[in-house]
Amino acid sequence: DAGITQSPRHKVTETGTPVTLRCHQTENHRYMYWYRQDPGHGLRLIHYSYGVKDTDKGEVSDGYSVSRSKTEDFLLTLESATSSQTSVYFCAISYGQDGNTIYFGEGSWLTVV
């Protein structure tokens, strides 16, 4: 198994509160990704990073910010959580972007009430 740890694994929070999800890798992979998975929509990219302090937006980035101050950590922040952000969040990593296998974490279940 790829060394990817997501925390917290489960969280219930109230609307309007800030939430930070953490992804930690031990593989020294350059690329890290945050996806959300929802019924009827499948997996959608939120943000990704191609190096320390290098990030870019994905398909559904509104309401989310990310930071990567170290190779091994990629943080996803919901500045003010809304019920529409209730979802399962997956972190993924890959060595390169073009031809390499991508590995996923176990997911973080977030419920916004």
Add this chain to the structure above:
Amino acid sequence: KQEVTQIPAALSVPEGENLVLNCSFTDSAIYNLQWFRQDPGKGLTSLLLIQSSQREQTSGRLNASLDKSSGRSTLYIAASQPGDSATYLCAVNQAGTALIFGKGTTLSVSS
């Protein structure tokens, strides 16, 4: 914009059957295509990665093919087992973006 479609959305088969899962994509300019398996409440596990220059990849009872010109890939599972029950997702990798996923096919294999 790349779109990835998987048909059928759900499939039920008895144990022992050979089966095919389908994946189609609209833009043939891809680097590779990857098949994943997802068990309920779990993350995704990579099954097979096919580079754009390849036609197929095999791993055990799994065989994935790629026809880039027609925008199609198939995942063939031989002699299905109850342990194969899961959701199978395909995803394409293009320049300038991360993986783009289909919505998956949920497979149920009954004993």
